[in-house]
Amino acid sequence: MTIRLKAIVRRITCSLLISVLILYLQGCADLKEINNIIIVTATGLDLNDEGKVEATVQLFLPQAAASGSSGSQSASQTIQSSVLSGSGDTISEAINNIEKHVSRQLFRGHDRAIIIGRRMAEKRIKDVLDYCMRFREIRQRTNLFVTNDPVPKILEYQPFLEKNSGELLSKYVRKDGNLSVTLKDAVVMNTNAGHSFILPMISIEAAGAQGEKKTMEITRSALFSKNRMVGTISHDLTYGQLILTHRFWQTVYSLKLSPDPGQIGINIQNVKADVHAVIRHGHWLIMANVTGDGIIFENTTRWNMLNSDTIWRVERAVNRKIAANIKDSVRESQKMKSDVFDFYPTFFRKYPEECLKVEKNWNDFYPSIDVQVKSHFSVIHSGIKQ
Template identity: 40%
Template sequence: MKQHAIHTGKILLLIILLILPTLSGCKDHHELDNLALVMATGIDMTDEGRIRISLQLFVPQTGQAQQSAGSTPIQNQSFVTTETGETITDAFNNITRRMSRRLFRGHNTVIVISTSVARDRLGEVLDYFQRMREIRQRTLLFVTDDKVSDILAAQSVLERNSSIALMKQERKHVNLETTIRDISLMKTRPNKPITIPCIKLTEDRTDPRKKVIDTVGSAIFSKEILNGRLNVRQTFGMLMMTGAFEDNIFSFSPRDEKGAISVDVQAVHVHVRPTIHQGQWILDVDLRGRGALVENSTHLDPMKNRDYAIIEESTGHFLSSVIHSGFHKSQKLNSDVYMTYQAFDRKYPAEFQKWEKHWPDIYRTIKLRIHPHIELIHSGAITD
C-alpha cells in the first residue's frame, strides 16, 4: 500500500513536470503594467457610414507625480483615443494595434452611443456588448447627440474622469438607469422596446471653459431603432410605472393657485389592473405614494384639512398627468417601454398569445386610467 503510494507519487510528479513547461506561455496571464484600463467606450458613425470607436483610457501617474498632486485637486486621469472601422470589432482592433498595452474592458463602466448609430445600428452594438465576456452586466448605456469623443474627454470637476462622473450621476437613482442586463430583458418583449438615457454636453453657467454632462431625458427605441425622446418629466413617469422610481422633488402649481409647491415624492407603488372589455384593452393604475412638502409659495396652509387635501390631490393629479403625457408619447412612438405587455400577458395569457403578433397595433389603442392616492406625510419643520 505504502510503497505503491510513493510509486504513484513519482509518476504524478513526472506528469506535473511534463505539463509545466507547456504552460510558460499561458496567454491568460496579464501583468497589471501590461494593461490599459478602458473606462468608457463611445460609438458613433462617420459620414461615410463607418463605425467610429472612442475609448477613454485610464492614465496611471507615477508615484512622485501623485505625491505632489496630493495637495492639488484630483487631476483628470484619462485619455481618449479614436479609430474607425467597418464594424465595432474592426475599429477596436485598429486601436489595439497602435496601443502598447492590452486593452482591458473589465472596468468599462459606461457606453455612450451617438444618435447616428442609435438610429439604426443599435442591434449591432448590443450584440457586441452582450457577447463580450469582459464587459460587466452593470455597464451603463447612454445616447447622445453630441460628439461622443467630446463627452468622453470632458473634464469632470469632482471625479477622476467623465465616466466615473456619469456612473455616479446615475447611481443617485434620479434618472433612468439602463444596464446591459436591462437591455437583454427589454429585448425579449414584442417590438423590443428599449429606453436609454440621453445625455448632453452643456457649458457650465459660471465657468464657460468647463463642460458639464447633463441628462436630458431618454431615448425610445422600438425594434432596436431610435424612434423618439421622452423629456425628463416623462421619464419620471415611466420610471414610476416600471417600479424603478426611488424619489424626486417635483415642483408644480396647484389648480387655482398662484405660486408653486414642491413635493418630495417617495415610496411610489404602482398596482396595475389590466382588463379587456369588448375588445378595448384598458389599464387601470393605482398609484400610491407618499409626499413631503419641501417648498410652498402658495396660499395653501398644510395645517388646514381642506388645503391639505388640495395639496394631496394636486400632487396626484400632477403625477398622473406626467405619466399620461409620457404614455401617449410612447404610444405614438409605438414602443412599449411602460411594460404594459407583461401586465396583460400575466392576466390574459390565452388572449395575449392570440394577439401577440399584433401587439404594436393593440398598444396604440390601450386606454390608461390612473387613480392616484398620494399621501402627504409632513410639511417640513414649520407650522404654516
C-alpha cells in the same frame, strides 16, 4: 510482481508530473500583468460619415496620476484620462484598431458607461447590444447612454467632481429621478414582444454665467423599437415610465394652487405602482394604481400646512399632476410604437392566449391600449414649520 508494477507506475507518474510541470508554464497565457493593461473607464460607439463604426475609449492614465499625486499639489488639475478612437466595419474591429495603436492591452472590466451616438442608435443599436453581451469583460451593470453630441466630446469632458466622465455618469444615474438603464435591463427589455427599450440621453450643457462650469446631464430619453431608435421623450415624461416600471425614486415638483399667487414645493417619494391589465369586450386596458408620499419642502401660499383641507387640496393637485404625467408619457410612447412600459408582459401574465395572437404585430397593436391612472398621494410631512 505487484510491487514491481507499483514501482513502474510510480516512476511513470513522477515523469508525467514533471512533464506536466514543464507544460504548466503555458498557464501564464492569461496573465495580465498590471503594468501591461490600461483601464478603460468608458466606451463610446458611433457611426462616422462613411457609415463605419467609430469606437472611442476613455483610458485611465496611471503615470500621469502617479506623478500628479506625488509631485504637484494640484492633483485635480492633472488630466488623468485620455481618449482614443478607431474605426472599423464592426464594433470589435474598431476596438481592435484602437488596440493596435496602444502599447498595452485594453482592460474593459471596469467600463462604467457605454455611450452610443445618435446615428449608431438609429441604425445599428442591435450590434451594440450583441457585442456587449458577447464580450466577457464587459459587465452587465454597465450603463448605456445615447447622445446627440459627438461621442469623443462626451468622453473628453472633464468633470469637476469626479475623475472622468465615465465615473461621473455611473454615479449620476443613481441619483434622484434619473433614468438608469444597465446593459442587462436593455437586453432583457429588448426580448419582449415589442422589442423596445428606453435609454437616457446625455449632453454637455454649455457654461451659463461666468465662472460656472460646463455640466453633463441627462436631458431626454431615447425610445427604441425593433432595434431602431424611434424618438425621444422629455426628462419629465420619463418619470411616468419610471413610475409604471417601479423604478422611480424621488423628485421635487412645484405646484400652483390656483387662486393664490404663492407656490408649493413638494417632494414625491416612496411611489408604488400597481399595474393591472384588463381586457373588457375586446378592449385592452391598463389600470394603474399609483400611491406615494409627499413631503412639503416649501410653501409660499397663505394657507396653513397643518390644515387638513389644505393638505387635501395639495394631494389632489399632486394626484392630478402625476396621473397626467403618466398618461402623457404613455401617449408619447404610443405615438412612437415603443412599448417601454412593459405592457406586453403585463397582459401576457393575465391573458396569455390573447397576447400570443397579437404577439407578432404588437407594436402596431400597442397604440390602441388605453390607460387609466388612479393616484393616491398623501402628504406625510410638512417640514418643521407651520
